[in-house]
Each structure stands twice: as C-alpha cells, then as structure tokens.
Amino acid sequence: MKLQNMGSNKTKLIKDNCEIFFSYNTPVVATDGQGRWFVTNKKWSVTTSKHINQFLGGMIAERRDQSFFDNLL
Numbered sequence: 001m002k003l004q005n006m007g008s009n010k011t012k013l014i015k016d017n018c019e020i021f022f023s024y025n026t027p028v029v030a031t032d033g034q035g036r037w038f039v040t041n042k043k044w045s046v047t048t049s050k051h052i053n054q055f056l057g058g059m060i061a062e063r064r065d066q067s068f069f070d071n072l073l
Contacts, residue, residue: 010051020072023051027069029061037061040069 002014011022017033028040029052039052039061 006055009047010054015072018072020069021051021055023048027072028052029055030069030072038064038068040064040066042066 004012004014006012006021009024013020013022013027019031019033020027021029023044026044026048028044028048030038032038037056037059039056041063042065043049044052
C-alpha cells in the first residue's frame with residue numbers, strides 16, 4: 001500500500017494495483033487496475049466536486065454508490 005499526496009486536501013491510495021482517490025478524508029474516485037474508472041454518485045461540496053473532476057481528468061467513469069468506495073477500504 002502506498003499513500004500519495006496530490007495537493008491540498010487530495011490524496012491517492014495505491015492498493016493491490018488499484019488507485020483510490022480521496023477528497024479530504026472521503027474516497028470519491030477509484031480505478032480497478034484494468035483501465036476502468038469509478039466515481040461516486042453522491043453529491044458533495046463544490047471543492048470535492050472540483051477534486052473529482054481533477055482526478056478524472058476527462059476520463060469516463062462508471063457511477064457507483066458511495067458505499068462502493070467506503071467498502072474498498
């Protein structure tokens with residue numbers, strides 16, 4: 001497992017070839033190591049929404065319930 005700071009209140013956790021992206025302390029975006037991206041369907045603050053867009057960088061992501069991300073940990 002590796003934790004990487006990506007900027008102010010943005011963190012990436014690399015775990016078992018997957019990446020989990022956090023805004024503040026909340027996981028909101030993930031990759032599965034096979035090129036698939038997932039994004040929470042929960043509505044968050046303006047800042048967290050901005051972080052999500054930065055994490056995705058234009059990638060198409062499948063929307064998932066927040067519980068999906070919480071269960072990755």
